[in-house]
Amino acid sequence: MMHGPISILPLVLDHIGYSAGGNAIIRDLSLELRARACTVILGPNGAGKSVLLRLCHGLLQPTEGEIRWSGAQPEKHQAMVFQRPVMLRRSALANIRYALKRAGVPRAERLKRALDALCAVGLEKLADRPARVLSGGEQQRVALARAWALRPDVLFLDEPTSSLDPAATRAIEEIITAIRDSGTKVIMTTHDLGQARRLADDVVFLHCGRLIEHTEAATFFERPVSSEAATYLRGELLV
Amino acid sequence: MNRRSLLGLLAAVFALLSLPAAAEEKFIVVASTTSTEQSGLFSYLLPAFKAKTGIDVRVVALGTGQALDVARRGDADVVFVHDRDAELKFLNEGYGVDRREVMYNDFVLVGPKSDPAKIGGTKDIVAALKKIAESKAPFASRGDRSGTNAAELRLWKVAGIDPESGKGSWYRETGSGMGPTLNTSAAMDAYALTDRGTWISFKNRRDLVISVEGDQRLFNQYGVMLVNPAKHPHVKKELGMAFVEWVTSPDGQKTIADYKIDGEQLFFPNYKRSGT
């Protein structure tokens, strides 16, 4: 799985909606995400950020509308990292090799790619350590290595540093930046505005399940188009 | 522990599983009674039979009624029980062939030393049962369709008493084997009818002693039969008949007589060639 010439981007969301238990969580949302570096999805709690991520990644199916990728077999060229890293009960290295095996990478290649990924996140010394005894920050780094080893076209991250301390957060942000620089499209949610400012190239702002605006990062943080975004950026509660 | 060694372990378990039961090809299943087995006779008799013939005997010990039912279903090759009426019924229904009377032992009436029914030292079992019924002294019955139970009910009938009338007060049916029934009698200070063999080996007597013995009507006849191969073709006819022949042979009969507990002979061989 390499960044082939045929990417699965752009991703087009065409009037999608998602309801569960009688509640509409995402309403009439249309969005296009191109192969530009890092898209951050912002919005108050309950805005539907995490749900939107899961809809894009295919963990949920939209109840209305359509999601369209480009290229062939889009589900094979994505990866996702969650707020709480899910480590299998085996070594850090084995966790990555597991993902590579599921992706159909031939056995001979798996070990090398897994080791490379661990080195890239600075954890080569912990390769044989049981993943579940690692610290939260280390586990999240393994999760990122696991995703990166798959060389996805798109990497989804759902509040990847919410559970981590500042030192670990910085390490994660550096890795995310490196992944973005290597050509992978990053789509992430966060409620940390500072992090958003540090990492975003463009911002998708949600409120009550609707898309309020999709703006270049620089513009968004200085002069957002919508009043809701302005309220949010001022640190006020947006109801 | 990786996947490969796990599979290896499971394979080993499967191999182990195929071990049981395949070992001895030369064996028969004999359906007999719990009281016979608990008397220890089989532990004495069967090794002698095996030494002579090389045939392993697997005894399934149940109540007489159950033993005959097992044989009716074809799950045994030979029956060895002690209830003449039930055996003849079995024979006449065509489930058994060549019934031979093998040996007899006797029943005894046991009861509390204090003798609440005032039986005294009588040798008359029927009189004793009448006294028990009159005084409403507690009596523990097996109530389980066993040969012993059948004998007990026959004696009540001879005495002209319907023990069911005492059900719930002095006549207590345990629905279980001889041992548990004796346990119950010991605990309740009740009278009970038991075969002598079980009584001799029974260790939990507390205050129970023999109240009546020696009455001719207390004799308990054993019969042996081959399960009818015409009804159940898989029955091991030759091996089963070898057993029937042996227990009724002079050698087998002597072995039966030689079996003693505490120096006491329990079973009295009485096979007569002309008998049924």
Added chain:
Amino acid sequence: MLTGAGLGDISAAFGAALGMLAALDPRLLQIIGLSLEVSLSAVAIATLVGLPAGALLALTRFPGRAGVVALLNSLMGLPPVVVGLVVYLALSRAGPLGTLGLLFTPAAMVIAQTILIAPIVAALARQVIEDAWREYEEQLRSLRAHLADSVWTLIWDTRFSLVTVVLAGLGRAAAEVGAVMIVGGNIDGVTRVMTTTIALETSKGDLPLALGLGIVLIAIVVLLNVAAYVIKETAQRRYG
């Protein structure tokens, strides 16, 4: 009914138990060996069948699933004597599987105990794996793992908790007497196991001996559990 066991009997029982073990009485060893063989075999088969079944049930959604889960949970309480009776009728010469000639053999006992334990293993495994699935589901689906993949991955990852599940099944098997008595026939030297021996000695009125055997049986089961617990704890500390 069994009021004969006073303090004297209980100390006699301990004495009997220790004496038998110390003497390594060959008949006792044969009975213990057979008990372990039957119950361990039954547990092995029940685990092979029950674990994947429980895992599949944990990972799938289908109409009526709640009913299946409830049914499986209630099958944990199958009365051994009823299972014994049903297996007896099936394996009897007069029954559908009579030609196999399995009645009154250890194989029949293994069959009966497997039927008893498989629901226990499956139901408890389902619970363990369903709890783990809550944590693992999204990540495994993100990695595009197929159902079969996820089943084995979860079984492997919950292996320490599953050891406890298997032990629960083993305990049930080793302790039951109703099923093995009926389908085995308690034949001396062939199908006589610890529990049926205890029942026999009790009915013969030899209570100290029966108690002694009971102590031996409990000791064996406790030993197995302690060993498994120690293995589980050390492994868990290593693997997290």
